[in-house]
Amino acid sequence: MKAKAAVLWDHNTPWSVEEIELADPREREVLIKVVASGMCHSDDHAVTGDLAVPLPVIGGHEGAGIVEKIGPGVRDVEVGDHVVLSFIPSCGRCRWCAVGQSNLCDLGAILMAGAQVDGTYRAAARGHDVGTFSLLGTFGNYTVVPEASVVKINKWIPLEKACLVGCGVTTGWGSAVNTGEVSPGDSVVVVGIGGIGGSAIQGAKIAGARHIVAVDISPDKKAMAETLGATHFASSIDEAMTLVNELTWGVMADVAILTVGVASGDMIQPMVGLIRKGGRVVLTAVSPMGATDTQLHLAEMTLFQKQLRGSLFGECNPRADIPRLLNLYEAGLLKLDEMVTTEYRLEDINQGYDDMKSGKIMRGVIIHEH
Template sequence: MSTAGKAIKCKAAVLWGVKQPFSIEEVEVAPPKAGEVRIKILATGICRTDDHPVSGAMTTKFPVIVGHEAAGIVESIGEGVTTVKPGDKVIPLFLPQCGKCSSCINPNGNLCVKADVTGKGVLSDGTTRFTCKGKPVYHFMNTSTFSEYTVVEESSVAKIDAAAPPEKVCLIGCGFSTGYGAAVKTAQVTPGSTCAVFGLGGVGLSVIMGCKAAGASRIIGIDLNKDKFDKAKSVGATECINPKDYTKPINEVLSEMTNNSVGYTFEVVGRLETMIDALASCHMSYGTSVVVGAPPSSKMLTYDPMLLFTGRTWKGCVFGGWKSKDDIPKLVSDFISKKFDLDQLITHVLPFNKVKEGFELLYKGESIRSVLLM
């Protein structure tokens, strides 16, 4: 019997408050309204950003269903939807592309005005499509993929190749695309250059893959956890260092290691101090430093403006600079064509009801990407 136009009861991982455990609950998912799409989620990755509502680092309304890195199948569509149809394989987009705002229209912009950067937790009409125990449950980053079904707006979904394996291409919904794009699109790393990547988690490794694809000749991975070094080298890092092994500031260490030739640095940690270290570590007169890691909410940076005055370029990077609806299908096609390997980033594949175990692996530093299968 068709579920189109009807509410669907399904399982979801509900977060009831800050520092609360995930709770697998039965939720009711309303049918899509005009301009909306209901998706059956097939696989979703556990990204560090999904922990921000848990820790309180990101402004969020509770209760909430988090998750934003996924792949699924369109179950039904609302009135007026034209870019996808029931049965299409899709990736939900935490960064929408409405195609009408100034960022979408400009070829150099991608931060669509429909992006939920303030944690409003509702769709455009100001309401949610989730209820649990008679209470409304809020959306997360336009997607809420820790649920067997979710509802997104048409601007927040991209149709992909039907042959794409969901348990792999779900990473293109956030982690891989963010890191890879930071190198090839935002920084525009040049062949023969030297790069330094601060933070060797899943996104940092994707930055390394992007630097390698762009032709960088030297890629230095930086992390406090030496257990990450072998994996970083396997995806393209030429060497790895731990700042704790040195008494000098890391920017001086890198300058001496490279004869003052670091062209590009990437901060993929989300720490204010590391952002400044990364900026100071790129070449003073021509270097580019890219902030990739999501900064903590309501925090201010203090730094020496001379770092910029002398010629460095400091750039921000949301979702690798990609225009989501346009570029995600192309990246999926590139994966199918074996232009990059996502298997290197996936360390654990778990059933959805083991979401807590997946986060424990993340906290312990034992996983790069855990993928939950619905």
């Protein structure tokens, strides 16, 4: 079948919106009519080369849609089901899925391969096979994905909001609730207030944090951070350091979460300086794949028993936590409507990413035309 998608043909070039050919789903695969796709910063990491993704590739890994067709062996969904596409698949069989760490599913090893699980491709353009980012390619109005990447949801939940829990909201929420282990009464700092940072604020609020300090260089993020639950705002880590010291009477924060667009090694020690003895720094932000250098006072880590924790997908289990978060949304506890700053047509994808990188939006969503 013919479809329309945003394809990246070379690094540091614009997304090209064009017609593609899409093959039928194969064994344990599903054809999805994509209704909406969140515009996550990770797709821009593919553009810059910070994430090593073979090109050409159809972008998008934060989507929601409707099952159009199922391949042989599919058991969990049927035609007409509404689904969220999880950016990390969950096979349910590997060691990590079996012990409740499906965010570390072994299928994650092929997320950046471009091809599907069997090593072949379902999309083609200009006479070439075209990969899909994170096995998904939600920057297409139709896509073929593994059943392991599909989570069925209630049909009454708006798909243009549900798409956000396919990556960013779940990652941010889990960074606070799971990796950060935020408890009632805690003081929390979130550095970098985009889609993931805003969701980390919400996770901290739902977990009962007393102080939530949002940190961003853009003053325009202050109002949005407060809408999502931040109690204070700072424009730099240095400013946050003084503020947290005052709020906690010198104890410092229980948890500090780094959710900037691109993490660098020189950010780590300032984050460690924000937390108390026994506190936790959560590193959620993506760094260039080859980055190895950082600055860290090792004695401070040992003598003050501070912790630095990495967080992938917020340590969430997609088949359990995606429905859980949508239940929180239905209950009015998780704000998704407020997260969406602007809706775009697929043809406006490059403008959307310009808006994101300039700090104009919290989260952009592409609404596909069919």
